[in-house]
Amino acid sequence: MDFSFSSEEALFKESVSRLMERLVGGGRWAEIDESGVIPWDVVREMGRQGLFAIPVPEDLGGPGGSWLMAALALEEIGRSDPSMGLAVFTLLNNAWPFILARHGDSEVSGEVLEALSRGEAFYGIASTEPSGGSDVAGIKTRAEAGDGYYKVVGEKILISGVREALEQAEIGGWTLLARTGSGGHRGLTAFAFIPKRNGRVEAEGLEYEILDTIGRKAISTGILRLEGVEIPKKNVLGGEGRGFYVAMEGFTLARILVAAANVGAASWALEKAVEWARERRLFGGRPIASFQGVSFPLAEAYVELEAARTLVYRTAWTADRFYRGEASREQLNMLSAASKIKAVETAFKVFETAMKTLGGISFVKETNIYRGLLGSLSYLVGAEGAQNIMRYIVARDLIGRDYVKHG
Numbered sequence: 058m059d060f061s062f063s064s065e066e067a068l069f070k071e072s073v074s075r076l077m078e079r080l081v082g083g084g085r086w087a088e089i090d091e092s093g094v095i096p097w098d099v100v101r102e103m104g105r106q107g108l109f110a111i112p113v114p115e116d117l118g119g120p121g122g123s124w125l126m127a128a129l130a131l132e133e134i135g136r137s138d139p140s141m142g143l144a145v146f147t148l149l150n151n152a153w154p155f156i157l158a159r160h161g162d163s164e165v166s167g168e169v170l171e172a173l174s175r176g177e178a179f180y181g182i183a184s185t186e187p188s189g190g191s192d193v194a195g196i197k198t199r200a201e202a203g204d205g206y207y208k209v210v211g212e213k214i215l216i217s218g219v220r221e222a223l224e225q226a227e228i229g230g231w232t233l234l235a236r237t238g239s240g241g242h243r244g245l246t247a248f249a250f251i252p253k254r255n256g257r258v259e260a261e262g263l264e265y266e267i268l269d270t271i272g273r274k275a276i277s278t279g280i281l282r283l284e285g286v287e288i289p290k291k292n293v294l295g296g297e298g299r300g301f302y303v304a305m306e307g308f309t310l311a312r313i314l315v316a317a318a319n320v321g322a323a324s325w326a327l328e329k330a331v332e333w334a335r336e337r338r339l340f341g342g343r344p345i346a347s348f349q350g351v352s353f354p355l356a357e358a359y360v361e362l363e364a365a366r367t368l369v370y371r372t373a374w375t376a377d378r379f380y381r382g383e384a385s386r387e388q389l390n391m392l393s394a395a396s397k398i399k400a401v402e403t404a405f406k407v408f409e410t411a412m413k414t415l416g417g418i419s420f421v422k423e424t425n426i427y428r429g430l431l432g433s434l435s436y437l438v439g440a441e442g443a444q445n446i447m448r449y450i451v452a453r454d455l456i457g458r459d460y461v462k463h464g
């Protein structure tokens with residue numbers, strides 16, 4: 058075993074760190090979170106610097122990076138913007154364009170990838186419905202086949218990137234899951250739903266709404282209402298009836314990057330807490346770090362965070378091996394779900410520890426740690442799959458499908 062990065066990986070990680078410091082350092086990240094809007098100049102620069110669609114292979118029109126490189130980028134972006142708005146934007150624009158390129162028509166994916174490389178696109182996932190996100194096989198949105206297109210009727214809720222895709226990007230859309238067949242997971246089809254093209258929304262029957270969320274405010278979360286929206290047949294991903302599998306592959310990959318972003322953001326919080334514990338002096342001028350009640354929780358945070366980081370790296374490395382045919386899908390699914398459990402739950406605890414270390418002042422907005430707490434909370438409550446569903450995936454592969462059922 059070799060726990061070091063290649064020189065290319067190490068250099069890439071360092072260059073992302075420097076770039077993000079330039080773009081959102083000096084507290085700009087918190088101003089962005091407060092404003093509730095991603096500044097598109099930052100997105101353009103991130104695109105030009107190759108931070109989107111990183112793992113898409115060259116033969117599919119991408120830059121040909123690796124999942125490990127994508128995870129390293131997300132770790133640094135999470136550390137630079139612990140509110141995680143930019144990290145969420147970036148991780149979606151890595152995992153889902155990969156799925157588009159792998160399972161979609163090359164003309165459709167080519168257009169999106171080209172715009173992503175200029176930082177002029179948003180491409181995410183639209184799966185969740187008001188009736189519940191965990192039960193993907195129960196999706197109700199319907200797609201009826203017509204002549205050269207599908208007509209889609211349904212509603213998607215809690216969808217990331219609604220404003221970014223429909224108002225800010227030149228090209229914007231999602232992998233959208235809809236029912237083309239009978240009940241259950243085999244009746245689902247995935248579509249490249251790209252309502253925004255050439256800077257215009259061209260989708261009759263589409264309405265949207267932005268929700269007022271409590272955290273990671275730079276990226277919007279919203280509702281898509283589709284009343285007979287037409288999606289061309291060439292936009293089907295992976296074939297009719299294969300949507301469930303296409304989406305699960307995307308979620309598995311996205312979760313690795315979610316975990317990486319959480320590790321990065323929590324690393325920032327731990328650094329802040331350590332700094333404070335050294336400097337804050339009480340009881341006759343002693344640094345609070347000299348009290349075990351303060352230093353031990355920080356030591357525990359370090360232990361948990363390093364365990365999470367190692368698991369995330371191993372999972373990203375396994376994703377690269379999976380696409381080279383060297384690891385099984387089950388291995389990757391299990392590790393990805395385990396990474397999301399460990400990294401998100403650890404990050405939330407690290408933010409809590411950091412806030413307790415700072416004491417009452419952490420409750421004042423200016424200290425900004427709460428922004429990270431809310432960012433990781435978004436993943437604790439459900440984004441990119443509920444934590445219980447992650448436990449189900451791990452248990453299913455650990456114990457066996459015949460024993461573990463969640464439906």
Ligand SMILES: Cc1cc2nc3c(=O)[nH]c(=O)nc-3n(C[C@H](O)[C@H](O)[C@H](O)COP(=O)(O)OP(=O)(O)OC[C@H]3O[C@@H](n4cnc5c(N)ncnc54)[C@H](O)[C@@H]3O)c2cc1C
Binds near residue numbers: 182436440
């Ligand atoms: C900020 C944010 C951004 C999001 N962005 C997107 C996006 O871009 N695209 C998208 O499609 N979705 C998105 N989501 C939605 C997310 O995927 C869902 O929140 C998630 O899948 C859970 O669905 P739900 O919230 O409807 O909860 P439910 O599915 O209603 O679950 C509620 C609770 O019940 C538990 N539960 C459900 N079933 C079981 C079971 N069988 N066993 C044990 N426990 C169970 C869950 O763990 C959860 O705690 C986002 C969510 C958030 C918070």
